[in-house]
Amino acid sequence: MIVTLDTNVILAALLSRNGASNRILKLGIQEQLNIAVTTSVLLEYDDALKRAEILKKLNRTVLDIEDILDLITLTANKHSIYYRMRPNLFDDNDDLFVECAFTINSEYLITSNLKDFKRSELISYPFKVVTPGEFYSFWRATYE
DSSP: OEEEEOHHHHHHHHHOSSSHHHHHHHHHHTTSSEEEEOHHHHHHHHHHHTSHHHHHHHTOOHHHHHHHHHHHHHHSEEOOOOSOOOOOOSSGGGHHHHHHHHHTTOSEEEOSOGGGSOTTTTTTSSSEEEOHHHHHHHHHHHHO
16 A cells, blocks of 8 residues: 655654554554655655754654654655656645555545645545554555
8 A cells, every 4th residue: 555645744744652642653664555756745755844943842853853764765655756747735835745646546545634635625635644543544454
């Protein structure tokens, strides 16, 4: 199964070892789940997680973040984007996650900000937009 993770899911995974986001990230790193990434998604993760206030909140260094991103990159389902999509989302900066999910044929786009990914705007896309909790509940019911 292929999923695309919004940056807030990666951040939540690093903030708490007990949450659904952390469990989803572990599934990806353990290759039980394919995390979809593109260059623009990886650059977004890199930019967001290396901000000084985020590093302080995570109690991590830039090198720690680079190691985490290297691990995600190593185990991820990587793809290049050859065209841009504009799905009319509330926040144009989230388009890159839709592009990634669509291009790599993700089954799910996982985000904590459902309001930014109006399900009605994405109804014709071949993936579902869900929260980490919704996805992890589905995963446990189906695969554990």
